């Protein structure tokens with residue numbers, strides 16, 4: 001029987017992009033359903049009653065929630081192609097550590113950069129660059145966080161690079177000037193991995209989306 005995979009998504013969500021990259025890396029076909037946050041579908045509310053958030057992957061009728069959990073599920077469920085998490089327990093623990101670091105820092109600090117104002121805005125900008133530098137240090141001289149190939153940490157982080165233009169424009173700083181190796185890595189992922197190029201929207205589209213949210217903030 002062919003697997004039925006339905007992704008509940010929002011096109012601008014970095015979390016949703018993670019799942020799209022993982023599905024593409026494994027060569028899996030799926031149906032993508034765009035959610036409207038003002039009127040969430042009953043499938044979303046039933047599938048993720050705790051957080052009521054996307055992404056949710058519904059696999060043969062069974063929901064899996066939380067993006068990193070979904071990426072791991074895909075990786076373990078389809079192990080024969082493009083392994084994302086290392087099999088060595090120590091290496092795996094390191095990948096999970098960095099993915100967790102990204103989850104705890106990038107979205108929340110990044111939001112204070114593009115959406116925030118005043119004194120906290122300046123603090124957030126500094127914190128954001130510090131985090132990116134930390135990640136750049138972990139990347140070191142490797143092609144990808146996963147080494148020679150895209151791995152779990154790459155999948156966790158690269159979607160946020162589609163928001164870099166928005167962070168930079170709203171924060172009035174250059175990520176490339178601060179973290180050139182990280183920006184080269186992001187460009188490499190987009191250039192060399194079709195899975196990434198197809199999952200990431202154009203940075204200008206993300207900026208338009210963010211401006212729309214900002215307009216609603218000020219209403």
Ligand SMILES: N[C@@H](CCC(=O)N[C@@H](CS)C(=O)NCC(=O)O)C(=O)O
Pocket residue numbers: 010013014015037052053054055065066067068
């Ligand atoms: N930790 C979650 C975060 C998911 C999340 O924040 N999703 C947002 C979109 S980016 C959402 O669905 N928000 C619903 C809402 O705003 O009502 C994950 O990794 O999947």
